[in-house]
């Protein structure tokens with residue numbers, strides 16, 4: 001279990017932790033070359049392994065819109081609350097690249113996380129991570145790649161985090177359907193809907209019966 | 219408004235519910251003038267489709283007048299429209315290649331998980347058809363909220379009465395796509411299982427596409443008679459060994475193409491069918507796939523099997539070997555309605571296609587429960603039921 005030990009080793013290194021998890025989870029070109037892992041080209045987050053203290057969720061979606069347009073929409077973090085259900089708002093702190101994310105938590109509470117942009121490649125990649133001393137230790141990365149032919153853009157999202165309040169917190173989040181895995185998947189699909197159709201599908205017959213309206217009043 | 223709601227197996231009621239309103243910018247509200255009961259509704263009525271909730275409004279074949287539009291709708295108030303049963307956004311990959319019933323954006327995100335788990339991919343949104351396909355309120359009602367109203371609804375000219383265009387919403391394009399999926403060549407013999415509305419329109423379409431012969435299979439004499447009038451030869455499966463008859467009628471070749479217009483609730487007493495009936499009754503999600511299996515065995519090597527009939531789950535004892543060893547092409551799916559509506563509307567206007575022969579009963583919406591009961595119990599003579607919200611109720 002070389003890979004396992006290596007992961008734990010990397011995770012012991014403090015702030016660089018999530019960075020390690022993300023890098024491991026993201027690699028698509030660097031094949032895994034461990035004896036117990038046949039080399040393949042799959043994204044790391046689909047591997048049958050864990051990332052130690054960190055939970056890593058990853059998801060990709062193909063959106064039939066130009067890469068630049070999607071990048072620009074996402075880069076304006078204020079837009080994210082339109083499709084990220086658990087996000088109340090993201091506002092800039094004033095410091096270059098720093099924002100405060102206000103996130104809905106189980107039990108009607110909110111948590112705030114301050115992040116800074118860790119890396120940005122115009123039109124291709126935005127990576128952020130929580131600043132030291134945040135309530136939640138998290139890092140995320142969204143990538144934009146041209147999809148084959150006329151298919152638009154492949155958007156990949158990877159989020160690594162230390163589960164709040166450990167296992168118990170994760171169980172509670174799951175009960176409330178706010179498990180990050182599900183949330184990331186749903187949020188990305190809502191992003192796709194918003195970009196491809198200009199709206200987010202609902203089968204509600206009336207405005208006050210949409211999921212968004214119900215969450216607002218919850 | 220008044221609407222037909224589902225409450226459980228064989229329990230549908232007309233109730234007063236909240237009117238719909240514009241929710242999203244591309245929505246329109248339609249005031250329903252005519253709506254129909256479909257064979258697919260019978261699967262809901264029989265309780266064999268998962269994901270239904272008490273109070274759901276049924277109906278996916280409807281038309282009417284535009285009475286309200288969202289800011290991004292391209293419809294105009296007062297227009298008469300027929301609404302496809304598949305809800306399609308027009309902007310996703312599948313909509314762009316005209317695979318409308320695979321739209322990626324019409325099933326609300328939180329409703330996609332169930333079908334994604336079952337089928338590997340989520341289903342698109344459909345009107346009035348279970349929460350697996352979005353839980354959208356259906357058209358057996360006075361009013362309907364129609365999302366993506368700039369993509370789906372087709373505006374119909376005033377001189378064509380409802381009865382001529384209503385079936386553009388589903389069964390006419392479904393019969394057409396069933397025949398198209400059978401890839402008919404001029405000398406072909408095509409067998410169609412089921413002479414319900416879908417089967418009958420498949421017969422009509424197969425002949426229009428140039429099939430040399432169409433053989434229609436059912437057990438209801440009146441339905442077989444309708445197929446006969448369209449130009450098909452017929453087999454009554456209660457009287458005749460179907461497979462043997464098909465081999466003999468084709469001089470030992472077998473049919474070139476087969477169309478399963480029956481689906482998951484096949485009638486009959488084949489052993490596998492009886493087992494599947496029991497499993498369906500105890501709710502272990504087995505489809506009665508006896509027609510699908512029979513058709514696979516009946517079609518000639520290198521032939522095609524087209525499946526408009528709806529299946530939702532798993533099946534046992536599937537003749538996988540016949541599929542592979544004979545090299546059969548199978549094509550199936552919910553209909554990409556929007557792909558066909560313009561062409562079929564033109565054919566209706568030119569008088570090439572008639573749909574009115576199918577309608578056996580027209581009832582007020584208030585009598586919809588009776589319509590369901592009779593369409594279910596008296597299939598021989600109740601071939602298609604049209605419901606009209608405004609119509610006077612007989613006393």
Ligand SMILES: NC(=O)c1ccc[n+]([C@@H]2O[C@H](COP(=O)([O-])OP(=O)(O)OC[C@H]3O[C@@H](n4cnc5c(N)ncnc54)[C@H](O)[C@@H]3O)[C@@H](O)[C@H]2O)c1
Nearest residue numbers: 257258412414415416436480481484485526527528552553
């Ligand atoms: N693919 C689509 O988009 C789509 C659209 C509409 C309907 N459908 C499906 O098509 C099917 C037919 O719809 P319909 O409205 O015509 O339904 P229907 O119930 O009116 O007709 C079904 C017919 O099949 C006959 N049948 C039953 N068992 C048979 C057997 N063993 N051999 C031959 N015939 C048999 C019945 O007697 C009946 O006449 C249903 O499964 C329905 O859900 C699919």
Ligand SMILES: [Zn+2]
Nearest residue numbers: 256257258388
């Ligand atoms: Zn139908």
Ligand SMILES: [Zn+2]
Nearest residue numbers: 307310313321
């Ligand atoms: Zn679409």
